[in-house]
Structures are given as structure tokens and as C-alpha cells.
Amino acid sequence: MDPRLGLLGSLGFLGLLGFWTYRVDRTIFPFVFFLFFGFFGFFFEGRMSGTLMDERYRENQLRARTTASRTALSIIFLAVLLLGQGRLMGNLEVTLIAFVIVVVLALALELFLSSYLLYRYDHDEPAGGNEA
């Protein structure tokens, strides 16, 4: 995979269109485009592609996915608790929009983090030099 595919993450900015469409015809679907921010993870996935998936790689992958999922779930959990009351700015519609945005961003973060953390675990752990 080409790391440049990570640029697809820029499509996430399309989500900002949601603010405009909501004002024009009350459409909130474009907020879902924030999900594309997760594609920034392709940059790290691309840099890791071609790597032999040995047991250490698989362990790191599992660790990265677990951490990413826990982070996203925690955010969604908090969002459900806080926004579930439906009273953000005293408006149910605004609450729904905020909820959609938070959930979509949390999912994007999960996508991104699972690739980013795998790369970090694999490269940033102290290792030392090449020895014959």
C-alpha cells in the first residue's frame, strides 16, 4: 500500500459541509464524511506494508487495535452519557448533530489509531543497533 493513500484522510474535511447543508436544508448526512479522517492511518499502514507479520508484529497489532477500540468506545460512552439527555443548548436537533459528529469522529480515531499505534509500537520501542 502506498503511504500517499493517507492523503485520502483530507476527505474528512468534507464533513464541514454538514454545517452548511444543515443551515440550507437541514441535511446532516455530510457530517458522516468526518469518518474519512480515519484514512490518515493509511499513511502508517503504507509504511508498514511489506513487513513480515511475525509473532511480535501480530502482538503489536492486537495491542494497537485494543487500545484504539478502547479509546473510541470511551469517547462514545461519554457521548452517550452526556448527549443522551438530549438537551445540548436546549435543542434536541443540535444534540443529535453533536452526537453524530462525536460518534463519527470516534470511529475515525479508532481507524487512525489502530494503524498509528501499530507503527509506533513497532518502531519507537527501544531496540538498539544492527549487530552481526
Place this chain on the structure above:
Amino acid sequence: MPEFTCRLKQYRQQKELTQEQLAAKVGVRRETIMRLEKAQYNPSLRLAVDISRAVGAPIEEIFLFPEEGQSGDG
């Protein structure tokens, strides 16, 4: 961080193997061997056995774990 001492480097050098060659023999990446030698990675039993066979030394001599507690045998 695993709490053990690893003497893999010593046995690998005795066998005149490079990290790369040993990695290829046991089917892992060189970085994994590197971290193993620095006792920064706790291998699976499968990998430990493969490494032990590749360098021709018993597992317990390659990976030294400190004993926990005391043996009750009299």
C-alpha cells in the same frame, strides 16, 4: 518489559549466524531477533523452541528467568 536475561547473541555468534540469518531460519524479522537479544521481547514457546533448535542450545540456557520464591523440596 520482560524480566529475563537472554544469551541468544552469544549462542548465535557461536553458530556464526547473523541476526538476519537467524531471523530467516526461525521465520521472524531481524528486529524481533534484535529485541530478543536485548531481552526486550518475551517470545512464544514456539519461537523459543525454534531458536533453541536453530542455535543448538537448550531453551533454559538461552533464556534465563530469575527464580520466583524458594523451592520447597527438602
